[in-house]
Amino acid sequence: MNAPFEISRRSFLSASLLAGAVLSFQARLALAGDGATGGEDETVLNAFVRINPDNSVIIGAKNPEIGQGVKTMLPMLIAEELDVDWDQVHIEQTLADDKLYGRQSAGGSRSTPVNWLPMRQTGAAARQMLVTAAAAQWGVAPASVTTAKGMVHHEPSGRSATYASLAEAASAIEPPALDTVPLKPDDSFRIIGTSRRGVDTPAILQGKPLFGIDTELPGMVYAAIEACPVFLGTIGSFDDAAVKAIKGVIAVVPINSGILPKGKFDTLAIVADSWWTAQQARSQLKVEWDLGDLKQFSTEAYAAQADAALEGAPQGDILKKGDVEAGLAGAVKTVSARYDYPFLAHCTLEPQNCTGLFEDGALTLWAPSQSPGSGRRQVSDILDLPQDAITIHMTRIGGGFGRRLMADYMVQVAQIARAVPGKPVKMIYARADDVRHDYYRPAGWHALTAGLDKDGRLVALRDHFVSFGADGQPIRAAEMEETEFPAQLLPDVHFGVSYLATNLPTGWLRAPTSNAMAFVFQSFLDELAEAAGVDLPTFVLGLLGEDRLLPAVGRAPQFNTGRARAVIEEVCKFAGWDGKRPTGASGKGRGFGFYFSHAGYFAEVLDVAVSEAGDIVVEKVHVVGDIGSHVINPINAESQVQGSVLDGLAQSMIGQKIDQSEGAIVQENFDSFPLLRIETAPREVVVKFVTSPYPPTGLGEPALPPVIPALTNAIYAATGKRVRSLPISLDNAVA
Amino acid sequence: MDLTVNRVKHSVTADPEKPLLWVLREDLHLLGAKFGCGAGLCGACTVLLDGQPVRSCLTPVGAVGEAAVTTIEDVASQPAGQYVLDAWADLDVPQCGYCQAGQIVSATWLLGQMPDPQDEDIDAAMSGNICRCSTYLRIRKAIKAAAKAQGKGEAA
Numbered sequence: 047m048n049a050p051f052e053i054s055r056r057s058f059l060s061a062s063l064l065a066g067a068v069l070s071f072q073a074r075l076a077l078a079g080d081g082a083t084g085g086e087d088e089t090v091l092n093a094f095v096r097i098n099p100d101n102s103v104i105i106g107a108k109n110p111e112i113g114q115g116v117k118t119m120l121p122m123l124i125a126e127e128l129d130v131d132w133d134q135v136h137i138e139q140t141l142a143d144d145k146l147y148g149r150q151s152a153g154g155s156r157s158t159p160v161n162w163l164p165m166r167q168t169g170a171a172a173r174q175m176l177v178t179a180a181a182a183q184w185g186v187a188p189a190s191v192t193t194a195k196g197m198v199h200h201e202p203s204g205r206s207a208t209y210a211s212l213a214e215a216a217s218a219i220e221p222p223a224l225d226t227v228p229l230k231p232d233d234s235f236r237i238i239g240t241s242r243r244g245v246d247t248p249a250i251l252q253g254k255p256l257f258g259i260d261t262e263l264p265g266m267v268y269a270a271i272e273a274c275p276v277f278l279g280t281i282g283s284f285d286d287a288a289v290k291a292i293k294g295v296i297a298v299v300p301i302n303s304g305i306l307p308k309g310k311f312d313t314l315a316i317v318a319d320s321w322w323t324a325q326q327a328r329s330q331l332k333v334e335w336d337l338g339d340l341k342q343f344s345t346e347a348y349a350a351q352a353d354a355a356l357e358g359a360p361q362g363d364i365l366k367k368g369d370v371e372a373g374l375a376g377a378v379k380t381v382s383a384r385y386d387y388p389f390l391a392h393c394t395l396e397p398q399n400c401t402g403l404f405e406d407g408a409l410t411l412w413a414p415s416q417s418p419g420s421g422r423r424q425v426s427d428i429l430d431l432p433q434d435a436i437t438i439h440m441t442r443i444g445g446g447f448g449r450r451l452m453a454d455y456m457v458q459v460a461q462i463a464r465a466v467p468g469k470p471v472k473m474i475y476a477r478a479d480d481v482r483h484d485y486y487r488p489a490g491w492h493a494l495t496a497g498l499d500k501d502g503r504l505v506a507l508r509d510h511f512v513s514f515g516a517d518g519q520p521i522r523a524a525e526m527e528e529t530e531f532p533a534q535l536l537p538d539v540h541f542g543v544s545y546l547a548t549n550l551p552t553g554w555l556r557a558p559t560s561n562a563m564a565f566v567f568q569s570f571l572d573e574l575a576e577a578a579g580v581d582l583p584t585f586v587l588g589l590l591g592e593d594r595l596l597p598a599v600g601r602a603p604q605f606n607t608g609r610a611r612a613v614i615e616e617v618c619k620f621a622g623w624d625g626k627r628p629t630g631a632s633g634k635g636r637g638f639g640f641y642f643s644h645a646g647y648f649a650e651v652l653d654v655a656v657s658e659a660g661d662i663v664v665e666k667v668h669v670v671g672d673i674g675s676h677v678i679n680p681i682n683a684e685s686q687v688q689g690s691v692l693d694g695l696a697q698s699m700i701g702q703k704i705d706q707s708e709g710a711i712v713q714e715n716f717d718s719f720p721l722l723r724i725e726t727a728p729r730e731v732v733v734k735f736v737t738s739p740y741p742p743t744g745l746g747e748p749a750l751p752p753v754i755p756a757l758t759n760a761i762y763a764a765t766g767k768r769v770r771s772l773p774i775s776l777d778n779a780v781a
Numbered sequence: 782m783d784l785t786v787n788r789v790k791h792s793v794t795a796d797p798e799k800p801l802l803w804v805l806r807e808d809l810h811l812l813g814a815k816f817g818c819g820a821g822l823c824g825a826c827t828v829l830l831d832g833q834p835v836r837s838c839l840t841p842v843g844a845v846g847e848a849a850v851t852t853i854e855d856v857a858s859q860p861a862g863q864y865v866l867d868a869w870a871d872l873d874v875p876q877c878g879y880c881q882a883g884q885i886v887s888a889t890w891l892l893g894q895m896p897d898p899q900d901e902d903i904d905a906a907m908s909g910n911i912c913r914c915s916t917y918l919r920i921r922k923a924i925k926a927a928a929k930a931q932g933k934g935e936a937a
């Protein structure tokens with residue numbers, strides 16, 4: 047475990063200095079639920095906790111909500127230790143302010159492990175201040191005072207008081223250092239581990255304006271963008287006379303999309319009194335793009351380059367351990383196969399958008415961002431504006447999946463807003479802009495060879511990985527770790543790598559790198575298990591061996607073989623896995639996949655039916671996960687796992703791929719880049735957690751990777767065809 | 782032009798070609814119907830026109846005429862609306878929530894047509910509503926729960 051970040055005592059204090067004042071977080075946007083937050087009389091206990099005179103409590107939710115449930119989950123941790131009833135609690139999204147709230151981002155399934163202790167300590171510290179205030183008023187020892195449901199009690203004297211009646215006195219007390227406050231023992235949890243519905247669910251069902259795209263401000267104008275279709279191209283010349291003549295058009299502004307060096311421009315923003323007007327006006331814009339030699343980049347060219355690279359020696363090494371050539375030479379059996387997968391887009395259902403207001407040298411943004419802090423830095427840089435002149439409101443977000451870890455939409459609207467000072471401007475991508483101006487999951491190719499000894503044990507593994515990079519380094523999200531399973535368990539391993547050049551910006555897509563590596567390695571391991579004459583769970587359990595810890599290496603964390611074994615054994619029991627390899631091609635099959643990512647251990651069994659026409663129907667998926675000692679919010683945990691599993695199916699079986707032709711992206715909308723629809727969703731995805739004595743970790747991602755190989759392995763069981771290329775097409779699967 | 786939305790008459794000045802979705806969002810400040818694709822492919826913008834689901838991103842406002850527009854904000858006024866909303870709340874269907882207005886409007890229409898839909902009926906009726914978070918298992922469950930409650934409610 048990495049050490050969780052510290053909310054420094056100082057930042058905690060800086061908020062508590064406001065104690066007693068009427069002032070609050072100012073973050074009054076997007077109030078949760080019925081909006082029944084406190085009025086003028088609330089008392090601030092710390093940056094996260096305010097108490098209303100009616101004894102209701104306002105808890106600040108500090109991280110971006112993208113549908114992962116963090117706006118409910120983090121306040122649950124505070125409420126638990128504050129010792130209030132969940133019914134007393136109103137949740138409010140805080141502003142983006144990392145000095146006050148610490149790291150505010152939604153990425154890497156990190157919110158749970160990073161905040162598990164600090165959020166509880168924050169609640170416990172506020173509780174302790176209330177206890178201290180009560181003890182002082184009553185002239186009793188603090189240790190003789192108890193709390194429950196927002197009340198303080200002193201049993202010996204029978205005295206009780208509400209938190210509200212103590213709040214003002216408590217707010218004058220020096221806040222305790224967070225690491226000194228005692229926390230509840232696990233067995234007295236009343237909120238952690240119980241299902242709590244999403245705090246915004248009622249507002250969502252009423253159609254309330256919660257999302258970034260719903261931001262409305264007086265006098266607001268709208269912007270559509272015309273971005274260079276080829277990444278890294280620039281504006282050569284443009285003629286906007288016809289656009290400016292359109293009624294309602296206010297301005298045409300050349301901007302930097304955020305992927306170019308400062309001072310270069312590749313996008314024209316059309317500002318109008320209606321987004322529809324701005325969007326329609328695009329067809330009247332005449333632009334000459336300066337593309338240089340960027341048209342050379344294409345899907346076909348990459349494939350040819352990758353083939354050529356795989357024929358030769360790797361450019362570099364990720365891992366060289368033992369002597370793989372000797373290991374393979376000494377093997378009784380060797381198996382070789384090539385795997386590949388395409389570029390993918392994120393396609394959040396809420397298209398990229400952002401609203402900005404530039405006024406008196408300061409900028410305010412209403413940003414559906416997974417990482418507002420990095421957005422602030424980039425905006426500050428491009429506008430030459432001090433970071434503290436930028437205020438960021440965090441809106442609810444219509445899907446993240448990693449797309450909104452990038453800040454291009456913030457950088458763009460900041461430039462547009464500066465061009466129309468005093469006018470709030472809402473910029474919205476049309477869907478085609480969203481598909482064609484993403485930060486894509488990079489494509490990759492693997493040439494694998496493995497050797498088995500006479501007992502069918504895997505003894506040597508070689509991979510030549512081809513992806514994208516420059517100067518011998520991978521570009522964003524094109525990395526492969528030297529710990530890639532099962533490298534740490536083998537004596538002789540060589541992972542070589544070669545990088546191709548691309549003009550595409552790449553980025554993190556839900557379960558980044560793992561979503562591709564799990565497919566490749568768990569599918570290939572199934573081939574090896576077959577060669578060894580056993581089923582994949584047996585093969586993997588054999589590799590794991592004794593329960594032990596494998597060391598962390600570089601960015602890759604420690605790996606606990608006992609936790610891996612436990613989820614594998616449990617899913618086999620749960621699904622009634624019979625341990626046999628499939629016989630023949632009956633059209634029905636079961637597949638298994640295991641993967642460790644984002645600190646979560648997941649094993650999955652998938653049942654598939656493949657018709658003679660090649661239609662693939664996923665019937666049922668069994669999932670077992672280990673994310674540590676607690677599943678904080680079970681109703682949301684199940685939903686996250688089901689969503690991850692279905693997302694893995696979307697990434698693999700419905701034809702998702704991003705192609706490039708003459709430098710530009712080919713796909714434009716959900717007809718050419720399909721998203722999963724309800725009829726493709728399996729009838730059942732059943733989820734079970736095994737607990738282990740480790741601090742809880744996140745659930746946004748780790749259930750996704752294993753489902754892809756579980757599917758490809760099931761298809762093999764059903765049809766005898768090996769799927770070695772995504773998206774799955776049975777036509778090019780290998781019999 | 783006049784437009785009846787959620788049982789209220791509005792007078793709107795807009796290009797008749799402007800899609801109903803943008804009139805709802807920009808001119809009437811009803812932000813519940815969402816923009817997802819602008820091409821009839823995702824269903825995020827679904828509203829009812831005289832009780833029939835339409836993709837408001839492709840419906841020119843000039844074509845609406847006298848028809849009554851119902852959006853998520855007033856879906857409870859439909860016979861099945863409250864059952865659907867209650868089931869959605871109970872099962873906590875939304876993840877990000879962005880698609881849910883469209884899902885709920887479509888589900889409300891379905892239960893108006895078919896009191897006891899089976900999985901296949903649900904899949905067919907809801908196929909045009911994409912949920913990028915893939916809350917589909919809960920959507921199926923919620924529709925069945927709403928159907929059950931509606932059946933009981935009507936029997937009572």
Ligand code: FES
Nearest residue numbers: 817818821824838
């Ligand atoms: S926005 Fe209308 S169908 Fe997608």
Ligand code: FES
Nearest residue numbers: 878880912913914
């Ligand atoms: S809940 Fe996110 S798109 Fe459906």
